[in-house]
Amino acid sequence: MKILIINTVPFMRNGISTVIMNYYDVLRKNNIIEFVINNEIEDDYKMHIESTGGKIYCWGSRNRKPISYSKKLRQLLKMNDYDIVYIHGNSSTLSVELFSARKLKVKKVVHAHNVVTEHPYIDRVLKKYFLKHYDLGFAASEDAGKFLFNQNDFIVIPNGIDMKHFYFDVLKRKEIREKLKITDDTKLLLQVGTFTKQKNHDFSVKLMSNIHDNKIKMIFLGEGELLNELRSKIKEKGLTNNIIFQTPSNDINGYFSAADAVILPSLWEGLPLVGLEAQASAVPLAISDTLDRRLNICDTVVTLPLKIEPWKKWIIEEITLNSERDVKKNQRDIEYAGYDINKNAHDMELYFKKISGL
Structure with missing residues (x-):
């Protein structure tokens, strides 16, 4: 599979980025992985991704220039034959990525990581659109899933470690x-x-x-x-x-x-x-x-x-x-x-294949 991972928080040493890197190290063994990052990336992460065959796209701050970011993301999705776009974040602002992928064949997977957002007003405004436009929802925990997906179905994929x-x-x-x-x-x-x-x-x-x-x-x-x-x-x-x-x-x-x-x-x-x-x-x-x-x-x-x-x-x-x-x-x-990274990444891969028809 060809997977585009999008990290909507700065790709520094924080919880979400660490989770992403942990899963990347397992998923990259059987898949082509590329990244879109928000504004900046830790040097060690950048070196590791590039040295293991990954590709990174960085277009500056997603939050400061959402329209420019969305246009570039849509162009990237159109030009590449991705099976999955895999979006990590905390709120319905992930609608930016979902809107960029609208009406394209790529399957949209969203991963919820937290139980609160720094953008509560925007989260409420975008919630209706968000809930209708993804194909599969993952959550780090039951509470994180309920916070982001409301009454919609989602699958808990625990934050596994090696x-x-x-x-x-x-x-x-x-x-x-x-x-x-x-x-x-x-x-x-x-x-x-x-x-x-x-x-x-x-x-x-x-x-x-x-x-x-x-x-x-x-x-x-x-x-x-x-x-x-x-x-x-x-x-x-x-x-x-x-x-x-x-x-x-x-x-x-x-x-x-x-x-x-x-x-x-x-x-x-x-x-x-x-x-x-x-x-x-x-x-x-x-x-x-x-x-x-x-x-x-x-x-x-x-x-x-x-x-x-x-x-x-x-x-x-x-x-x-x-x-x-x-x-x-x-x-x-x-x-x-249930927190073994290898088993959890294997389960994740099966879900990706199922929604992609592979």
Whole structure:
């Protein structure tokens, strides 16, 4: 099959882009894959796609110039014999892509990733058109599907991961902690995610301010629009030695190994990939009770309300330094729960073939 994947969010190190890349690495083995991206792409992603035979089209910002973007996309779809156009996003603004593909033989597949949108008014305006013009709906979770597709049918395709990439690496733990000057007797927390309101780094800053213990430190691994604002807040609260900023890394497993616990205090979210990855590496994980309940798969996960005291108590009383991690058990549980990337990509391929008549 020839598949055009469209990422409607910036193709940087965020949840949607990571999901897309995970599925790309499986789907590319049997299919021709090309990409349309919104405005920018992470250098590592670009190099990986191009080095593995993929092709990338980038026409600037989809949001700033939707008419120009739509015209170019329609021209691309007309000139190429794609079997599937596979569109990833969070709202009915995906109607832009569906309109570009109108009355063409290519099958239109939409993948819902979240339970909220930054464009609620436009989402409502476009919803009626959106619901009538796609051929197949996928969703990362039941809640994400209901949010985007309303009463229409959709298929849940969980955010699968390739579990062979996750294990407890003692050498990486030592290397990263030494690089960051984290002593062996210091508890190290990790929060992975873009610096946006959704990820709720403000809560983590308040948490660390409340704990204020030099033997408990936290890494913020990410990038995003609120970076400078977060730096200022951390400086104001005197936490510059307690909270460490790190840019996104290919070596996420190394950071899981270095950490003694991972926290995900998101205000809202579907089923965050980093939550699965943390469980696959068997690092203790705390998630907010706003997250999809199906993320709670392994014994290493605890769900907490977004109040400081329960998180503080868990960190101080429950988290131990460099405790043993039963990676094999966790990965068996994750596979049984339906989050194995290879099986999920195979199922996805079967759906593509079915609607394409191949």
